[in-house]
Amino acid sequence: MAWTLGQLQTFVSVAERGSMTRAAEALGYSIGAVSQHMSALRRTIGSELVHRRGRSLVLTEAGRTLLPRAKAILAAQQQAETAMLGRDFGHEAIVTLGVFGSTSTFALPAIVRRLAQRHPDIAVRAREVNVETMSAAVIDGAIDLGIGIDYPAVPLPPMRGLHWQTVAAEDFGVVTPKGAALPGPDDLAEADWILPPAPDLFGRAMRLATSAMGIQAKETHIVTDTAVALALAGTGLGLTLATPIMMSLGGGDIDLHPITGAGGREIIVLTAPAPSAPVAAVAEVVAEVFA
Template sequence: MTWTLGQLRTFVAVAELGSMTRAADHLGYSVGAVSQHIAALRKVVDSELFVRRGRGLILAEAGRTLLPRARNILAAQKQAEMAMLGRDFRSEAIVTLGVFGSASMTALPQVVHRLAQRHPHIEVRAREINVESMSAAVIDGVIDLGIGINYPAVPLPPMRGLSWEAVAKEDFGIVVPTGRPRPGETELAEADWILPPAEELFGRAMRLATSALGINAKETHIVTDTAVALALAGTGLGLTLATPIMMSLSGPDVDLHPVAEAGGREIIVLTSPDPSDPVSAVAAVIAEVFV
């Protein structure tokens, strides 16, 4: 097989960004050039590398096989450049970590800092992934591992090609404007509520949590983004539920009143069943950060 580093670099960018347009912007190429690179690489491997899902692209089976190896080839090329420049370096491993909003705010800076101290040869590249899609991103090889969520009330089903471990547990609490006391049962039942869409895992877990409080929540505002839901709660437009880690996305205008009876969630680390040593090292550091 004969491919070029440019083709592999383009392939990795499309795989990680899910779009030829976004890959072109990232690499400074035209969309036509990206398309030509992918077409040439597809001809070399004699297999489809991507399949279309909605408006984006996801890896086909051949693409999932090629992605980690393409990353290794590009890392080796970078090491060769460093050697020719006479720089000191250790064998470098690139690990792509899937993150979502509150996990990014809470864990990512500490993970990168600790890895730099303990494993300077491991480079972590974060990629924001919708938490609902984190499992599929690991299975499809888009990321090497991901920080995800499991709700004991709506547990993740076993999935082939996926392994996960809980690294933290936290309870839901009621979010109210700063200084306001914890709402009583009558106020909870009569209040407007800010909830995620019911078709999302988070939405189902939130509705079970409000039911555990003994109320049938009035779903006034349906909001996907946690930061937006917290901001709306701060203006007094309604109540919502959150956890301490979720509150990292809030401003100073809201308070969290713990309610253990509402249940909670687990922060989990998702990997393949047989992760590489660098991936395992990153997973171990993530577990430490959330302790």
């Protein structure tokens, strides 16, 4: 069928907002342009996609059938754009590496340097990816391989189409302002804590870690960004947990106090089960840098 991505995008926006006017505002189009897209798509499909119910537009049976498929087409197009972004086809091989905050600061410069020395024909392109969606990004082909996190206390489930290798393991410690002593058990229980959101894997792992320390952490500040959590800890607004690599996101105004039995995290390299030779070469370098 001779529809366009623009028509499908307009249709999805109308379907989600129930109004051509609201869809036009969201897309930055004129109402006339939205109407033209919808009319052209209706002619291509050969059936009405929406009908009016009161002041809103609702999907017909044809519209309900098309909507999830239109979203899938648009998502695939976005993945293709992401995969191609920044590619330099003058190199023999370009490998896209998914990274997140602390790995970018701690390991990426060393990975790029070592790869240039050992495999000058391979160029690596870093893409920041939410660590919670790193596995999906590898499986979907948005990145060639990714540096991810597995928490032994909250282990990742096996996923078809994904292979991972543990390249480093590190324990949680308590972060305090520079020069401050590690509080005793009673003070740890009474202290304000800076924790990530509970639904995240990181948040669940942190709460299990504080439970393993024998305390019910007082969740005073809920912060997603590790660098922000470390900065707040440095000002004395509360305690948080971190690992040595995570500390690379902080400044010189914090200390990490090792603790026993609170668990930690593993750094993993995520690839397809049978990666290409260039991807395997980058994975090997990543493992060496973390080792």
